[in-house]
Amino acid sequence: MTESTDRDPDPLLLENQVCFAIVTAARNVVSVYRPILEPLGLTHPQYLVMLALWEQSPRSLGRLAEALAMEPATLSPLVKRLEAQGRLTRRRRAADERVLEIALTEEGRALRRRALDVPAQVMAATGLAPADLATVRDALGAFVGAAGAGD
Numbered sequence: 001m002t003e004s005t006d007r008d009p010d011p012l013l014l015e016n017q018v019c020f021a022i023v024t025a026a027r028n029v030v031s032v033y034r035p036i037l038e039p040l041g042l043t044h045p046q047y048l049v050m051l052a053l054w055e056q057s058p059r060s061l062g063r064l065a066e067a068l069a070m071e072p073a074t075l076s077p078l079v080k081r082l083e084a085q086g087r088l089t090r091r092r093r094a095a096d097e098r099v100l101e102i103a104l105t106e107e108g109r110a111l112r113r114r115a116l117d118v119p120a121q122v123m124a125a126t127g128l129a130p131a132d133l134a135t136v137r138d139a140l141g142a143f144v145g146a147a148g149a150g151d
Contacts, residue, residue: 018143027091036121040114041085047115049078055089060093087111142149 014020019081033044042050052067053059061079065072081101082088087108093099 001135022140022143025026032122033124036118038124040111040118042111045078047118048081049082050087050108050111053102053104053108054115057088057108058101061090061100061102064102082108089097 001064009016025071030044033047037044037047037077040047043145052064061072061075064079065075068075077148079088080089083090085107086105089103091101091103093101123133126133128136
């Protein structure tokens with residue numbers, strides 16, 4: 001085993017791995033959001049679906065999956081649960097029955113007003129300022145873009 005020094009850092013130290021930092025961050029993000037989203041009756045993945053639909057509704061399942069960087073097969077159960085909660089509807093598009101269209105219900109639109117405080121609660125829970133969170137978001141976006149460039 002090689003010892004790490006400031007001049008010659010060990011590239012295989014766990015703390016030097018981007019993958020470890022991202023996986024740990026993802027787990028911690030979910031644990032920060034969980035108690036904030038619970039009163040809204042949402043899980044973190046459901047919250048992401050609602051965010052995308054609050055931006056644009058209706059959307060086809062395929063377009064929604066694309067916006068969320070998810071596979072439609074992974075997204076479908078989330079959408080079904082949100083439909084069962086009365087927050088959205090799933091309907092076949094009349095002009096093309098192959099397309100499943102996802103739209104907010106009135107209850108789903110009303111939930112947006114209740115969710116407006118979520119970002120402030122996340123900042124309070126983490127102690128991070130908006131600029132700090134924006135820096136983290138932008139750095140992760142750059143990483144995702146660079147990592148996806150080979151696709």
